[in-house]
Each structure stands twice: as structure tokens, then as C-alpha cells.
Amino acid sequence: MTQVIDALAKACEVRPAEPEDAVQGVGAAYVAAPATVTEAGELMRAAAEHRLTVVPRGAGTKLHWGAPPERCDLIVETRRLGRLIEHTAGDLVVKAEAGLPLEKLQEAVSGTRQQLALDALVPGATVGGTLATATAGPRRLLYGSARDLLIGITVVRADGVVAHAGGKVVKNVAGYDLGKLFTGSRGTLGLITEAAFRLHPLPQASAYVSATVADAAAALELTRALRRSSLVPSAIEVDGPDPITVTVLLEGFAGGVPARAEAARDLIGGRITEEPPGWWGRLPDGEVLAEVRAAPSKLTAVFQEAPAHVRGSAGRGVWHVGLPAGDAEQALDRLRRHGSAVVLSAPDGTALDRWGPVPALALMRRVKDQFDPEHRLSPGRFAGGI
Amino acid sequence: MGDVSTAGLDGLAERLRVVAGAGNVITDPAELRTYECDGLTYHRATPGIVVLPDSAEQIAEIVRACTAEGVPYIARGSGTGLSGGALPRTDGVLIVTSRMRRILEIDIDDERAVVEPGVINLDVTKAVRSQGYYYAPDPSSQQICSIGGNVAENSGGAHCLKYGFTVNHVLACEVVTPDGEIVEISEAPGYDLLGAFVGSEGTLGITTKITVRLTRLPEKVETLLAAFDTIESAGEAVSAIISAGVVPAAIEMMDALSIEAAEAAVACDYPPGAGAVLVVELDGPTAEVDHQFAQVKELCDAAFEIRVAADDTERALIWRGRKSAFAAVGRISPDYIVQDGVIPRTALPEVLARIDELSGDSGVRVANVFHAGDGNLHPLVLFDDAVPGAAERAEMVSGQILDLCIEHGGSITGEHGVGVDKAKHMPRMFTEEDLDTMQMVRCAFDPAGLCNPGKVYPTPRLCGEVPGRRTGVHPLVESGKADLF
Numbered sequence: 001m002t003q004v005i006d007a008l009a010k011a012c013e014v015r016p017a018e019p020e021d022a023v024q025g026v027g028a029a030y031v032a033a034p035a036t037v038t039e040a041g042e043l044m045r046a047a048a049e050h051r052l053t054v055v056p057r058g059a060g061t062k063l064h065w066g067a068p069p070e071r072c073d074l075i076v077e078t079r080r081l082g083r084l085i086e087h088t089a090g091d092l093v094v095k096a097e098a099g100l101p102l103e104k105l106q107e108a109v110s111g112t113r114q115q116l117a118l119d120a121l122v123p124g125a126t127v128g129g130t131l132a133t134a135t136a137g138p139r140r141l142l143y144g145s146a147r148d149l150l151i152g153i154t155v156v157r158a159d160g161v162v163a164h165a166g167g168k169v170v171k172n173v174a175g176y177d178l179g180k181l182f183t184g185s186r187g188t189l190g191l192i193t194e195a196a197f198r199l200h201p202l203p204q205a206s207a208y209v210s211a212t213v214a215d216a217a218a219a220l221e222l223t224r225a226l227r228r229s230s231l232v233p234s235a236i237e238v239d240g241p242d243p244i245t246v247t248v249l250l251e252g253f254a255g256g257v258p259a260r261a262e263a264a265r266d267l268i269g270g271r272i273t274e275e276p277p278g279w280w281g282r283l284p285d286g287e288v289l290a291e292v293r294a295a296p297s298k299l300t301a302v303f304q305e306a307p308a309h310v311r312g313s314a315g316r317g318v319w320h321v322g323l324p325a326g327d328a329e330q331a332l333d334r335l336r337r338h339g340s341a342v343v344l345s346a347p348d349g350t351a352l353d354r355w356g357p358v359p360a361l362a363l364m365r366r367v368k369d370q371f372d373p374e375h376r377l378s379p380g381r382f383a384g385g386i
Numbered sequence: 387m388g389d390v391s392t393a394g395l396d397g398l399a400e401r402l403r404v405v406a407g408a409g410n411v412i413t414d415p416a417e418l419r420t421y422e423c424d425g426l427t428y429h430r431a432t433p434g435i436v437v438l439p440d441s442a443e444q445i446a447e448i449v450r451a452c453t454a455e456g457v458p459y460i461a462r463g464s465g466t467g468l469s470g471g472a473l474p475r476t477d478g479v480l481i482v483t484s485r486m487r488r489i490l491e492i493d494i495d496d497e498r499a500v501v502e503p504g505v506i507n508l509d510v511t512k513a514v515r516s517q518g519y520y521y522a523p524d525p526s527s528q529q530i531c532s533i534g535g536n537v538a539e540n541s542g543g544a545h546c547l548k549y550g551f552t553v554n555h556v557l558a559c560e561v562v563t564p565d566g567e568i569v570e571i572s573e574a575p576g577y578d579l580l581g582a583f584v585g586s587e588g589t590l591g592i593t594t595k596i597t598v599r600l601t602r603l604p605e606k607v608e609t610l611l612a613a614f615d616t617i618e619s620a621g622e623a624v625s626a627i628i629s630a631g632v633v634p635a636a637i638e639m640m641d642a643l644s645i646e647a648a649e650a651a652v653a654c655d656y657p658p659g660a661g662a663v664l665v666v667e668l669d670g671p672t673a674e675v676d677h678q679f680a681q682v683k684e685l686c687d688a689a690f691e692i693r694v695a696a697d698d699t700e701r702a703l704i705w706r707g708r709k710s711a712f713a714a715v716g717r718i719s720p721d722y723i724v725q726d727g728v729i730p731r732t733a734l735p736e737v738l739a740r741i742d743e744l745s746g747d748s749g750v751r752v753a754n755v756f757h758a759g760d761g762n763l764h765p766l767v768l769f770d771d772a773v774p775g776a777a778e779r780a781e782m783v784s785g786q787i788l789d790l791c792i793e794h795g796g797s798i799t800g801e802h803g804v805g806v807d808k809a810k811h812m813p814r815m816f817t818e819e820d821l822d823t824m825q826m827v828r829c830a831f832d833p834a835g836l837c838n839p840g841k842v843y844p845t846p847r848l849c850g851e852v853p854g855r856r857t858g859v860h861p862l863v864e865s866g867k868a869d870l871f
Contacts, residue, residue, distance in 0.1 A: 088730060088732060089629075090625060090628065090629065090730075090731065090732035091730040091731050091732050091761070092628065093730065113631060134574070134578070144550065144554055147573065147578060147581055148550065148553075148554050155823075157823060161819045161822075161823065162819065163817075163819050163820045163822075163823035163824075164816065164817070164820045165816075165820065165823070165824060167795070167796070167797050167815075168730065168795055169728045169729070169730055169760070169761055169795070169796050169797050169800075170760050170761075171542060171546065171551075171728050171757070171760045171761070171762045171797070171800040171801065172728055172796075172797040172799070172800060173539065173540050173542075173551075173585050173797075173799050173800065173801060173802075173803055173804070174797050174798050174799050174804055174808075174812065174815055174816075175804070175812065175815075175816060175820070175821070175824050175842065176582055176585075176586055176824040176827050176828075176842075177540075177553070177581055177582055177584075177585055178582070178823065178824060178827070179581075180553070180578045180580075180581025180582060181577060181578055181579070181581060181582045181827065183578055183581070184573075184574060184577070184578055185577055185578075189577075200633065201631030201632075201633065202631070204631075224495070227497065227602070228518070228602070229602075230602060230603075230604065230605035230671060231671055232602075232604075232670050232671055232674075252671070252673075252674045253673075253674060253677045253678065255673065255677050256671065256673030256674045256676075256677055259673045260671055260673060260674075291574075293574060293575075295493075295496040295498075296495075296496050296497070297495050297496050317496075340574065340575045342574070342575045355575055355576070356575065358575050358576045359569060359570045359571070359572070359576075360569040360570065360571050360576070360579055361576065362567075362569075363563065363569065363571075363579060363830065363831065364576050364577045364579065366830040366831070367577055367579070367826075367827065367830040369830070370826040370827070370829050370830045371826055382576075383575060383576040383577075384576075
């Protein structure tokens with residue numbers, strides 16, 4: 001034990017783990033916090049030499065997502081990798097270290113009236129954690145999700161090698177897009193240490209139009225009308241079922257937004273507000289939280305099959321559902337008839353098929369075998385036991 | 387060399403005739419030569435066999451047959467690529483998807499279409515335009531290029547500044563893997579294999595069915611042409627537009643030499659005497675477009691002339707000069723290289739000045755056409771192959787322009803791809819470790835290295851044995867049917 005901690009300490013700051021460092025009840029042995037990408041590389045190399053299993057941790061806001069790791073020898077924290085590396089306003093590009101909280105990044109770029117058009121679905125999340133879990137909120141409709149806004153990435157491989165892909169220009173097709181592969185990989189392919197994103201101008205004005213409807217079929221009709229309109233909403237969200245609310249976000253220049261908001265109200269009724277509803281951009285409550293992806297027209301089916309809270313992008317067909325643990329298994333089975341349903345979090349000890357059918361799983365295993373041949377990175381947390 | 391390497395392909399050709407039908411397998415040397423290059427004619431190789439399959443199942447069988455014989459294979463759509471990504475091999479099979487041209491499904495309600503790889507880009511838009519939709523990625527070759535090729539190259543286009551690239555508009559792909567399996571890949575659940583596949587230049591498999599997102603046609607489109615005395619003042623206008631928080635659908639710039647070429651070719655009638663022109667297009671809700679268009683006109687006040695398109699016909703006229711620019715250069719120079727590099731947009735003035743210097747020092751003329759909004763340069767390097775040493779000098783200047791892009795933190799390709807043409811430049815942009823890591827994906831998909839080999843990466847990675855850990859995993863978990871804990 002001393003030998004291992006000494007080896008890790010040569011790379012960076014390290015301490016023995018405390019009980020509260022456990023990942024979903026799986027106790028860790030060490031917690032290390034590299035302060036530079038070079039240190040992170042050395043740390044990962046030392047971990048490889050000692051065959052340690054590694055679980056990366058940002059702010060820890062979603063560490064309870066996924067299955068518990070099979071083993072967790074070393075937690076690699078990104079909190080000391082929290083620098084904003086570069087913000088070139090004229091190029092609408094920002095580059096930051098993985099441990100930087102998304103809110104801090106937004107604060108830094110907002111000075112030039114710019115934004116990373118990605119909603120922090122879970123408050124406090126870091127850049128790295130947001131990428132590793134591929135979280136995105138309401139505005140994914142207009143701007144896409146994390147993978148669409150990411151233009152460059154630095155990762156540390158399981159063997160400690162530091163690798164880059166992409167760059168810091170928006171348009172770039174040189175080499176494979178490892179950034180997208182790592183987005184949503186939940187710490188199973190490597191440690192994300194840096195990321196570059198394209199930015200968008202902050203809109204001058206925003207307006208929300210919210211309408212409450214009698215049932216899911218009526219909600220679908222409203223979302224359909226909004227999608228077929230020429231209003232270019234930034235988000236079309238639905239929340240329900242008690243009651244079911246459809247809210248549309250319009251953003252743009254101050255002189256144009258009021259007219260677009262009124263046009264949206266003509267389409268769906270309801271009222272116009274400057275502020276979003278309280279539930280906007282937050283995950284729904286529920287013991288078992290799952291992400292459902294299906295065609296937008298499956299909205300009624302999603303409400304029908306999920307006997308609980310449904311919230312999400314009716315424009316893109318990505319919803320979060322909060323299910324009671326007792327009904328979750330059956331509800332997930334039913335939801336999977338319409339699309340995919342992946343469990344994000346569940347109470348300890350709940351027996352569930354978290355992923356459902358995963359097409360191309362054999363290829364995914366081979367990708368994992370290449371990047372992490374000894375299966376030491378977040379083992380067991382991902383699809384198919386990866 | 388063809389005789390030696392293709393001799394061993396006779397048996398395979400027989401096998402492919404059984405799979406795809408005798409009429410769809412080409413082995414006649416004269417006919418094979420039709421396929422010896424793609425849009426980059428500089429690199430040529432007569433394929434060993436050409437096969438034109440009609441279905442995913444046929445492609446899967448072709449891939450399995452090639453794999454069994456250890457024969458490399460290359461997919462080709464319309465052959466419009468500009469980096470030699472679909473360059474055949476004399477010892478290999480060229481799988482041409484031009485017979486797979488069906489639009490399988492149009493679902494306006496869910497804003498998507500399912501198409502075969504040989505479907506022409508513009509045909510998707512044509513099929514849905516009357517219902518108020520279009521397919522957003524619009525490479526300049528959109529009248530002839532295929533969606534399968536767009537997926538391989540992650541094609542962009544003039545409007546990707548606002549709307550993104552092919553990868554942002556593809557929801558799922560059915561793929562024949564180098565194992566000869568037919569699998570569906572998408573963004574989720576699991577790894578985003580789709581994100582890695584799109585833009586992999588045909589090296590990870592062959593797409594056989596693509597689900598694309600359809601975009602609502604904008605309520606209003608405004609297009610202007612602004613003529614400036616100098617390229618510097620045009621560049622300043624671009625900066626001012628971006629700084630004002632406007633995201634136009636497109637901002638294109640052409641310099642005097644490329645304007646001259648376009649005039650000669652298509653008589654686009656751009657304002658005479660311009661040192662540079664900007665084409666700026668805005669689209670979206672009327673209220674937004676009207677406001678921003680007024681702003682853009684103001685920010686172009688250094689222009690000596692501004693023309694606004696009154697209707698679609700005038701819009702097409704404005705675009706005609708820009709869209710014909712590459713081919714038009716043929717009117718003012720017997721030969722030319724189309725370069726594709728990217729720089730951070732703010733480096734534009736400096737890089738243009740350096741290109742000017744390079745041109746002056748070497749005596750090689752360079753015409754500049756670019757997507758100014760995202761810093762994607764398309765310098766056209768002019769030369770006359772009949773003059774001894776001219777091609778080499780042009781090649782040198784072209785390479786030095788890429789050096790400038792790398793030096794300024796940009797990229798060696800924004801949309802034409804690496805292909806065979808730029809593989810040698812990859813080590814200047816990426817470290818050995820970066821390239822090794824990217825090729826781990828290649829090893830996962832294509833350990834035998836038979837799927838479009840020799841493209842993108844200068845040195846293939848050896849895929850070796852992987853020490854898999856296969857103990858203690860429940861067979862159901864292993865097969866993906868269950869994930870219990």
C-alpha cells in the first residue's frame with residue numbers, strides 16, 4: 001500500500017481514500033488530483049504499472065449514474081485541472097481544462113456576450129463530467145448537444161499516453177473525431193483533461209411561452225405545430241403529467257423576440273414569460289431516472305408507458321423520466337418498444353437492465369479493448385458490463 | 387503492375403459475379419479506367435475489380451469475400467471527393483454505391499428521411515422541399531455528390547457556419563463492418579460510434595442506409611453581395627459582423643483573381659474593380675433576418691457597392707460566381723491545385739498577407755476563395771504543367787499554405803478530407819501518440835486493415851492481439867441482452 005501511494009505521489013497530489021469517497025458503495029483506496037495534463041499522464045502511467053482500477057471524478061454530481069464499478073482502486077479528481085486555457089472571442093472558441101465548472105466557463109465568456117450553448121442539466125457539473133455523461137438540456141434542439149459543440153479534446157489513455165483530437169477551429173475534418181467517441185463514454189475509455197468548444201453569441205432577448213394541456217395527445221399536437229412553424233425555437237420542452245405543460249423558448253434580437261413569442265402563443269395558447277418555469281432545464285424527480293430517446297411523435301407513447309414524471313426535449317425526442325423503483329423494470333421494457341431507454345441512476349441494490357438492447361455492442365467491446373485492454377477504467381459501469 | 391496484382395483476383399471476380407450479378411462486376415481494363423480517380427485527378431490507380439452492389443446484404447457478402455482473400459476494398463459514391471479518399475487500388479475491389487439510390491422513407495412528422503448511400507445530396511432536398519423542409523448540408527458538389535460520400539467525408543458546405551456539418555444532421559447509419567456484419571450505429575445508447583464513423587473517410591466500414599435530419603425551410607432569406615476595394619477591408623467587415631453577434635447562414639469571400647476567373651467562366655457580373663467581394667446570406671424568422679440584415683449592411687459600409695438579391699433568381703446569380711469558382715480557375719490557368727485549410731478566423735489578415743508574400747516570392751499565382759465566417763480557406767494555386775518545374779513550385783506553395791494553417795493553430799483540412807493526398811501532413815498537425823490513439827478505433831473496426839487502406843494515416847498501426855478479459859462475465863451480460871447488478 002505504501003509502495004503504491006508513493007508511486008502515485010511521484011506523479012501528483014494523492015491521499016488515502018475516505019469512506020465518503022466510495023462510488024455507489026464501492027470503496028476506493030486512493031484519491032489523486034493531478035494539477036496539469038502532464039501530471040495526469042504520469043498518474044495514469046503509475047496506475048497502469050500497479051494495475052489499479054481508475055474512476056475519474058469531476059464535481060461528483062453524477063457519480064451515482066451507471067452501475068457501480070466492479071472495483072475502484074483510484075479516484076482521479078479533476079478539481080485541480082480547473083483552468084480556462086483560452087477564450088478567443090473573435091473566433092467564438094473556448095478551451096478549458098476538464099475540472100472547470102460549466103457555470104464558471106459561462107461566466108468567463110459572457111463578458112464578451114458569448115455563451116457555450118449547453119445547459120448545465122445538473123448544477124455544479126464540470127466540463128469533463130458534462131462530456132463524460134453527454135448531458136444536455138433544453139437548447140439541444142437548436143444548438144445540438146455536447147458532442148455537437150465540442151471541437152477538440154485532450155485525453156489521457158489507460159496507459160498514461162496523452163492524446164489530442166480535433167483542434168480549436170470549428171471546421172476541421174483531419175483525423176477521427178475522438179471527441180465524439182469520448183462524449184458519453186462515462187470514464188471507460190480514458191481520462192478527459194481538456195476540451196475546446198465552439199461558442200455562440202448571447203441572445204439579446206429570450207421569451208418563454210407555456211401552455212398547459214389536457215393530455216399527451218394534445219401536447220404532441222402543440223409540439224408538432226411548433227416544429228412545423230418557421231419560428232426557429234431554441235427549445236421545445238414538455239413536462240408532466242400533472243399537469244402536462246409545453247414550453248417553448250424563443251431567443252434572438254430584442255426587436256424580434258416579442259413578435260415571435262406572440263406568434264408562438266397564437267399557435268399553442270398559454271402565456272408569455274421572461275423567466276422559464278421552475279422545472280426548466282432540471283432533471284425530474286423519481287427513484288429511477290432514465291433517459292429515453294425516440295422519434296418526437298412518440299411523445300404520447302412515452303407518457304403512456306412511463307407511469308411517472310416525464311420531462312425533456314419534445315423537439316429532439318430526448319426525454320428524462322423519473323420512475324418508481326417498483327415499476328421501473330416493466331416501464332423500461334415498454335418504453336424500449338418505442339426507442340431506447342437508459343437508466344442513469346437507481347437506488348442502491350435495485351436489480352435492473354440499465355441499458356436495454358444496445359446495437360453494435362460487439363463493436364463497442366472492441367473499442368473498449370483497444371483503449372483499455374485490461375479493463376481498468378470505470379470497469380462494469382457501462383453498456384454490456386464494459 | 388496491374389497484371390501481377392490483378393491475376394489473383396480472378397477467383398474473387400467470379401465470386402462477386404455470383405453475389406452482385408455478372409453485369410454488375412467490371413473487370414474489363416478499359417471500363418475499369420473510368421474509375422481510376424475521384425475528384426482529385428492528380429492521384430490515379432486502375433482498380434482491380436469494380437462491383438456495383440444493390441443492397442447491404444450484397445455489400446456484406448462482398449466485404450466477407452474480400453476479407454477471406456485478404457483483398458483490400460474501397461467504397462465510392464459519386465467520386466467527387468477532393469482528397470483521393472476513394473482512390474482505388476490496383477490490387478483491390480472498388481465498391482461503387484451508385485445503384486443504391488433509393489429514398490426509402492420520408493417522415494415529415496418526425497423530420498427525418500432514410501436514404502441509401504448513393505442518393506444524391508440535392509435529391510433529398512428536392513424530395514421534401516414542397517413540404518417545407520430541406521437537407522441542410524450543402525457541399526458545392528451537391529448536385530452530384532452522394533449522401534454516402536458525405537457521411538464518409540463529413541461534408542460541410544457554404545451554410546455549415548450556421549447549420550453544422552453532415553455529422554450534425556445524421557441520426558443513424560446502417561453500416562457493413564469490416565467483419566461483414568450489418569449493424570446500426572447511432573449517438574446512443576452506448577458509445578457514440580456514429581460520431582466516430584462519420585468523417586472516417588471510408589476506413590471503418592461502408593454505410594448502406596442513412597437516417598438524416600430534415601430542417602424546416604427558413605421563413606426568410608436575404609443575400610447580399612458587397613464589393614470592397616481591398617481584401618483587408620472585406621476581412622474587417624467579416625470581423626465586424628461576427629463581433630456584432632450575428633451568425634449568418636453563410637459568409638463567403640473571393641479575391642480579385644478568383645473574381646476574374648469567375649467572370650471569365652460564368653459572366654457572374656460582379657462589380658468591376660473589386661479587390662474582394664463578400665457574399666453574405668442570412669436566414670430565419672422574418673423579424674430576426676430583417677434586423678440583422680440592416681445591421682450587416684451597415685457593417686459593410688466600407689464596400690463601394692452593395693447588391694441585394696430581390697428574389698431567388700437574383701440570389702442564384704450572386705451565388706453563381708462563388709459556386710463556380712473552383713472550376714472557373716481553369717479559364718485563367720491551365721492547371722491548379724485546390725487547397726483546403728483552416729485558420730482561426732481572427733488570423734485571416736495575417737495569413738492572407740503571408741500567402742501574398744509566398745505568391746510574390748515564388749512567382750506562383752494564388753487565387754483565394756474562402757468560407758470567411760469559419761476561417762476555411764480554399765486557396766487555388768495556379769500553374770502550367772507544361773512549364774518544367776511549375777508543378778513542383780505550385781505543390782511547394784500549396785504545402786507552405788498548410789504550414790501557415792498549422793502554425794496559426796488551424797487544420798490541414800476543413801471539409802475535403804485527408805484521403806491519400808494529405809496523409810503525409812497529418813504528423814505536422816498531430817503527435818505520433820495522437821495518431822496512434824485515433825488508429826485504435828481503426829483497429830477495433832478493421833484489425834486486418836483492408837477497408838480503404840492507406841488513407842488518412844501515413845503509417846498504419848499494427849493491431850496485434852488484445853489481451854481481452856473474458857472471465858466471470860455472465861453470458862447474457864456478454865451478449866448485451868441483460869445488464870444486471
